[in-house]
Amino acid sequence: MGGEDLAFLSAAELATLVRTRQVSPVELVRVYLERIDRLDGRLRAYIAVCRHEAVAAARRAEAAVIAGEPCGPLHGVPFAVKDQFDARGLPTTMGSRVLKDLVPDADATVVARLRAAGGVLLGKLNLTEFALGGTREFPFGQPRNPWNVEHDPGGSSSGSGIATATALCAFTLGEDTGGSVRSPAAWCGVVGLRPTWGRVSRAGVFPLSWSMDAAGPLGRSVGDCALVLSLIAGRDDRDPTTSRRPVPDYRSVLSGDVRGLRLGVVRELTQGAETHDEVRCAVEAAAARLGALGATVDEVSLPSIPLTGAAFMALADSEGAGLHARWLRERPGDYDAGTRRRLLSAGLLPATLVHQASRARALIRRQVLEALHRHDALLAPMAHTAAPLISAGRAPITSRADVGPRFFTRRCYGSPASLAGVPALSVPCGFTPGELPIGLQVIGRPFDEATILRVADAYERATDWHRRRPPD
Amino acid sequence: MAELDGEQVRALAAAAGLPMADEDLAEVTHRVNAFVEALAPLAALPLESIEPLPLEPDPD
Numbered sequence: 001m002g003g004e005d006l007a008f009l010s011a012a013e014l015a016t017l018v019r020t021r022q023v024s025p026v027e028l029v030r031v032y033l034e035r036i037d038r039l040d041g042r043l044r045a046y047i048a049v050c051r052h053e054a055v056a057a058a059r060r061a062e063a064a065v066i067a068g069e070p071c072g073p074l075h076g077v078p079f080a081v082k083d084q085f086d087a088r089g090l091p092t093t094m095g096s097r098v099l100k101d102l103v104p105d106a107d108a109t110v111v112a113r114l115r116a117a118g119g120v121l122l123g124k125l126n127l128t129e130f131a132l133g134g135t136r137e138f139p140f141g142q143p144r145n146p147w148n149v150e151h152d153p154g155g156s157s158s159g160s161g162i163a164t165a166t167a168l169c170a171f172t173l174g175e176d177t178g179g180s181v182r183s184p185a186a187w188c189g190v191v192g193l194r195p196t197w198g199r200v201s202r203a204g205v206f207p208l209s210w211s212m213d214a215a216g217p218l219g220r221s222v223g224d225c226a227l228v229l230s231l232i233a234g235r236d237d238r239d240p241t242t243s244r245r246p247v248p249d250y251r252s253v254l255s256g257d258v259r260g261l262r263l264g265v266v267r268e269l270t271q272g273a274e275t276h277d278e279v280r281c282a283v284e285a286a287a288a289r290l291g292a293l294g295a296t297v298d299e300v301s302l303p304s305i306p307l308t309g310a311a312f313m314a315l316a317d318s319e320g321a322g323l324h325a326r327w328l329r330e331r332p333g334d335y336d337a338g339t340r341r342r343l344l345s346a347g348l349l350p351a352t353l354v355h356q357a358s359r360a361r362a363l364i365r366r367q368v369l370e371a372l373h374r375h376d377a378l379l380a381p382m383a384h385t386a387a388p389l390i391s392a393g394r395a396p397i398t399s400r401a402d403v404g405p406r407f408f409t410r411r412c413y414g415s416p417a418s419l420a421g422v423p424a425l426s427v428p429c430g431f432t433p434g435e436l437p438i439g440l441q442v443i444g445r446p447f448d449e450a451t452i453l454r455v456a457d458a459y460e461r462a463t464d465w466h467r468r469r470p471p472d
Numbered sequence: 473m474a475e476l477d478g479e480q481v482r483a484l485a486a487a488a489g490l491p492m493a494d495e496d497l498a499e500v501t502h503r504v505n506a507f508v509e510a511l512a513p514l515a516a517l518p519l520e521s522i523e524p525l526p527l528e529p530d531p532d
Contacts, residue, residue, distance in 0.1 A: 197527060211527060304517070310510035325490070332491045341496050345503035348484050353507070356514040358524035363517060365527075397499045400475075403506030421527045 003031045007167035008469060011077050011224045012251075014170055015118070018076035021065060025058035025076030025120060028170075032078050032122060036168050039472065042149060044141035045162035047083045048090060049123040054078065057120045073231065075118030081173040082157045083124035084131055085215070086204035087111050094206050095127040097139050097334040098327055108204025109239065110173060110215050110232040117231045122169045125159030131180060131208045132156065132320060134338040134407070136394045144390070145187060146470035147436055151387040154184030157218070161188035164218045165470055171219040171228055177208045178312050179382070179414020181216045182426040186382035186439025189468065191456065192218040193225045193425040194417065195233065196243075196447045203238035207323065209316040212418045221466060222427060222457040226250035229449060245447055253450045254457040259294030261455065263287065264375035266443075268305035274384045274409050282430030282438040283381045286459060290379075293458055300371045300378060304364045305416060309408035311364070312415035314357040317346030341397075361419045368420040372445045377455050382426040382439035383413050413441070423449045427456040428465035437465075475505050 006014075006023065017023040033051055040046050061076040083093050086104035093100050107115065115121065126143045128135040133155050143158035145151040146166045153162050157174025161184025164172050174181040176194035185192025193216045200215045207213055217228035227250070234247040265287050270280055291297040321328075321343050328347075332340055371378060397403060417424035422443060429440035440459070444452035460466055476484070481501045485492035492500065 307510075307513060307517075310507065311514070314507065314511060329489065329491060332493065337496070341499045341503060344485065344490055344492065344496060344500050345507065347488055347490050348481065348500070348504050349507055353511045353514075355524060356519065357511060359519040359522045360514050360517055362522045362525055363519060366522075397502050400502045400506045400509065403503055404510055408506075408510050 003034065007031050007035055008220065010221050011074060011170040011219065012227055014077045015074055018061070018065060019071045025061040026055065028076060029054050029058040029078050029120060029122070032169050035166070039166055040168060042144065043146055043162050043166060044126055044138070044143045045159040045166070045168055046080065046123050047093060047095070047126050047140045047159070050090060050121065054120050054122050061118060061120060072116065072118035073227065074114060076120060077118065077170045078120045078122045079114060079171050079173070080122045080125050080163050080169040081111060082127050082160050082175055084127060084175050084206050085111050085173060087121055087124065090124055092206060093140070094131065095129045095135070095138065095140060098331060104204065106204065109201040109236045111204065113232050125157070125163055125172060127158055128155040129336045129339040130320065130324070131175060131177065132339055132342055134342055134393065135336045136338040137336050142390065145387050147189065148434070150389055151436060152187065152390050152393060154187035154387065156180040157184050160218045161185055161190060161192070164188065164190045164220060171217060171224050173215060174218055175205060176214050176216050176418070177212045177316055178411050178418045181218060182382050182414055182424060182439070182441060185218050185426040187387040187437060189428050189437030189465070189470070190218055190220055191222050191225050191425060191427050192216065193229060193449070194423060195229060195449055196423045197421040198241050198243045199423070199447060199449065200233050201236035201239040201242050203236055209319045212316060222453055222460050223251060223254055225425065226254060226453050243447065248450055250450055250453050253454045255454070256458050256461045257294070258290060258455055258458045261295045261376045261451070262374070263290055263295045263297045263455065264300030264371055264378045265297060266305070266378055266380040267299050267301050268303070269380040269413055272384065275381055276385045278432045279381045279383070279385060279438055283379065283440055286429040286440045287379050289462055290455065290459055293462060300375060302367050302371060302416065304360065304367055305412055307360060308364055308415045308419060309411035311357040311360045312411050312419055313407060314346070314349060314354050315361060317342060318349055318354050321347035364416060365420040368416055368422060372422070376451050378443040380441045380443065381413060382441040383410060386432045386436035386438055417443050422446050423452055425452050425456055427460060429459070430465060476501060
């Protein structure tokens, strides 16, 4: 099997090949390092590649296989993580000059769990500065969409989307506050899952919004996301907000069977005036496909949707403004201008408005949960458009009217699940005429990641979108 | 809430202890005013009986 075909195999397949001695972990690492060297100079998925450490870890993994030692479910499988997760001995930059010298002495819990499962860490991935979105000048290079390098790969887990889509590793971890795993997954044509808040530990993950941050996997298949989630989820005493609920084997529910499931298509997002026709058509076709597979599909209304983008930003950004207040005072010039202005704006919001947004959040949560009481999962576009041009995000804001479409509108698609604290994922559901990926969002009940994975897996089995590869 | 002008935003930033360079002032002013406008409809929502809890406690 050639290097490219090997690189695009699923993490589960690679683990099997390693365990059965059909491929060496050292060979796997070298395949991915070759692809990084060849492709990432342009794509800028990685901030740091720990090639020597990865080769050393791969050699240890190889020796363990040869010695007949027990192999974990990810034994010898190379992965990478958003540079928001601590990995001992490697800087956690958060994509910023502010933190370029911060070197943790311990792994984030999720990183430690993946290493314990046998995974080989390849490096740290690029992101929008401090996971906020709206970065104009990336200190570690402009991340680019692998389907068209003039287009945005999505954020904030930009590098995670790129590296997964382009097989610069087997799978990645991202962090999702208001869509930051799901958005790059949608725009890069891969699967990305945001778990229920409290399902996965946030220990060793630099915060944006403590009440909405959620670490989650990106993979080239639903099965890989299920596998990785099974390994990273669960109680962590380092993060007391993590649930003690048992973690199921999420792969066990991937039967391809959705008969009897009740799915609701969110009207305000699918039929909204801001949703581009090509996105609407793709989502409607996906819903129809799930109906043909045996699910019951109808329409559901979430009337507060138009307010969710601004409410989300008021809450998340005000938390960020508090977190960054000292650095903003002491070293404002080390921030990207877009990040700095976003944080400063949030720091000036009246407390009464932030308080109202907090109450609106509870109302939004109530509406989402009521809809999920009548449905097993909700369907919606992951974004109102496919990936826009990078240049659109760099344009200066010259009027109040520029702000809403650029910041609030797009967040109406990802933020409802975040505000409600429920799990949601994006799975590829089509391409635009310009060959840019479109993502279908599947939203589930609290701690029911199994159902949204089951729905996405059934859809994936019935389609071929996930088999396409970006141009080299 | 009335639309803020640049000097008002500069004064607010000073009161909040936040830096406000000349290069940032215009855009921050636009953003703050846009936020206030976008959040204004919240006042019409039936929020009186809604507790601003970020999440419901997990019984487990």
